[in-house]
Amino acid sequence: MPSQVRVRFAPSPTGYFHIGSARTALFNWLYARHTGGVFILRIEDTDQARNQDAFLQVIYDSMRWLGLDWDEGPGVGGKFGPYRQSERGDIYREYLDRLKATGRTYEKEGATYFRISDEPQVIDDAIRGRVERKEEKDFVIVRSDGSPVFHVVNVIDDLTMGVTHVIRGEDHLSNTSKHVELFKALGAPLPIYAHVPLILKQNGPGKMSKRDQGALVEEYQRRGFFAEALVNFLALLGWSPKDDSEKMPLAELARRFDLPGINQSNARFDDKKLAHMNMLYLLAATPEDFVNRVGAYLLTQNTPEAKRALAAPPDYFREVVALAQPKLKGIEEVPAYTAYFFTDDFAIDEKARAKVIAKGDPAARVRELAEGLAQADFATDASLEQAVQAIAAAHGLTLSDYVHPGRLAVSGTNVGPSFYSLLRVLGRDRVLARLGKFKA
RNA sequence: GCCCUCAUCGUCUAGCGGCUAGGACGGGGCCCUCUCAAGGCCCAAACAGGGGUUCGAUUCCCCUUGAGGGCGCCA
Numbered sequence: 001m002p003s004q005v006r007v008r009f010a011p012s013p014t015g016y017f018h019i020g021s022a023r024t025a026l027f028n029w030l031y032a033r034h035t036g037g038v039f040i041l042r043i044e045d046t047d048q049a050r051n052q053d054a055f056l057q058v059i060y061d062s063m064r065w066l067g068l069d070w071d072e073g074p075g076v077g078g079k080f081g082p083y084r085q086s087e088r089g090d091i092y093r094e095y096l097d098r099l100k101a102t103g104r105t106y107e108k109e110g111a112t113y114f115r116i117s118d119e120p121q122v123i124d125d126a127i128r129g130r131v132e133r134k135e136e137k138d139f140v141i142v143r144s145d146g147s148p149v150f151h152v153v154n155v156i157d158d159l160t161m162g163v164t165h166v167i168r169g170e171d172h173l174s175n176t177s178k179h180v181e182l183f184k185a186l187g188a189p190l191p192i193y194a195h196v197p198l199i200l201k202q203n204g205p206g207k208m209s210k211r212d213q214g215a216l217v218e219e220y221q222r223r224g225f226f227a228e229a230l231v232n233f234l235a236l237l238g239w240s241p242k243d244d245s246e247k248m249p250l251a252e253l254a255r256r257f258d259l260p261g262i263n264q265s266n267a268r269f270d271d272k273k274l275a276h277m278n279m280l281y282l283l284a285a286t287p288e289d290f291v292n293r294v295g296a297y298l299l300t301q302n303t304p305e306a307k308r309a310l311a312a313p314p315d316y317f318r319e320v321v322a323l324a325q326p327k328l329k330g331i332e333e334v335p336a337y338t339a340y341f342f343t344d345d346f347a348i349d350e351k352a353r354a355k356v357i358a359k360g361d362p363a364a365r366v367r368e369l370a371e372g373l374a375q376a377d378f379a380t381d382a383s384l385e386q387a388v389q390a391i392a393a394a395h396g397l398t399l400s401d402y403v404h405p406g407r408l409a410v411s412g413t414n415v416g417p418s419f420y421s422l423l424r425v426l427g428r429d430r431v432l433a434r435l436g437k438f439k440a
Numbered sequence: 441g442c443c444c445u446c447a448u449c450g451u452c453u454a455g456c457g458g459c460u461a462g463g464a465c466g467g468g469g470c471c472c473u474c475u476c477a478a479g480g481c482c483c484a485a486a487c488a489g490g491g492g493u494u495c496g497a498u499u500c501c502c503c504u505u506g507a508g509g510g511c512g513c514c515a
Contacts, residue, residue, distance in 0.1 A: 145513080416475070
């Protein structure tokens with residue numbers, strides 16, 4: 001039996017968390033969970049002396065938000081640590097000495113070079129199949145300032161951490177021949193490589209970069225996206241369950257994920273599909289969960305709408321948000337959608353007004369509504385519907401003759417929740433006040 | 441320039457020699473309906489091109505084209 005799967009995600013603390021990194025992390029995590037293996041988080045912080053701790057926090061926060069917990073790494077330990085490259089100098093020195101002992105290295109201009117072999121290296125990639133590549137020239141393994149470069153520390157870490165599968169972006173494929181040479185020089189067995197296709201930018205040429213719209217995980221967190229929706233979307237970008245399943249929460253993804261399901265070709269990012277996936281999770285959320293999420297989101301928004309909503313009585317806030325949930329694609333739409341619930345000072349949409357005027361006499365209908373609703377039962381949508389029906393019948397008109405002017409008068413718009421829910425949640429006092437104030 | 445990878449609707453994908461080429465997002469239409477969403481039904485939309493192999497290619501091979509990546513004392 002092969003030994004336990006050990007995979008790692010090895011980001012550098014750059015101050016942001018790229019969506020491509022997130023997907024690489026996800027694939028590694030899914031493979032570990034699928035196989036009952038170990039998921040290692042390793043921080044590749046070899047060079048910079050900048051404020052790393054703040055940068056590290058971005059990685060930890062994003063990973064936790066996405067639900068990708070690590071079995072070994074910063075904060076949780078493990079017997080192959082330390083897990084930050086900046087703390088592994090002794091290990092690197094030891095292995096660098098072994099490399100030098102092979103006679104394959106030489107000094108030039110203060111740096112240490114590794115002499116390539118003249119054989120092409122074979123990479124038996126779990127996604128690409130057999131790939132052969134020969135390095136073109138000797139490469140630096142230790143800089144003139146004494147610090148080892150990425151290629152060599154990456155290999156030493158994977159070797160000393162017992163990494164069995166290297167799942168990473170295809171941008172590393174060409175460099176893998178260097179890594180294979182280093183593994184061989186150290187007399188170590190190769191890990192299984194799996195180079196996943198890249199995520200291309202939605203518009204324009206090239207892979208997605210940190211400057212592209214929607215490229216950063218923290219942006220989705222900030223915008224109130226459902227993490228599971230983002231994860232679900234990302235999983236489908238480059239991997240397929242092979243049947244037509246689409247909505248799959250993390251646990252199901254872990255159950256179904258496997259290397260053969262990973263695609264070979266690059267995938268273009270699609271914010272529409274992400275938005276749709278987010279809506280699926282939004283619709284499926286319990287009202288309690290949704291209300292809590294909206295509350296948390298509003299706390300981060302420094303707008304008048306957000307402040308008014310948060311200042312409202314909790315029960316009222318809950319009811320308003322519950323009305324919005326089945327109507328929206330994302331939490332960030334809530335403030336605009338619910339604004340008129342939290343202030344009497346809302347504008348009347350002119351297009352909506354024109355439509356209503358074109359269909360009849362809104363001022364008269366609103367007046368009749370106000371009269372009829374003064375004594376109505378506001379307890380349930382059904383009782384309100386009956387009340388409006390009675391008003392319409394009394395004047396020989398239809399329901400919609402009243403619904404549209406009424407909606408305009410109490411909300412200023414022609415879009416929103418069910419008219420009866422609208423009346424019920426606003427309550428008699430607000431409704432009568434707004435109807436009374438209305439001018440066509 | 442050299443090297444590596446990839447190629448099915450606009451996009452994400454299913455297909456692993458014989459299919460009316462399936463699903464999803466997006467688009468269009470109809471239904472539902474108090475508006476808007478959601479939901480249901482329907483429509484348009486793809487095998488990059490050229491050679492082979494084969495009784496038969498979307499599927500296998502080659503070339504072209506296109507797309508992406510790598511060629512740092514960055515990671």
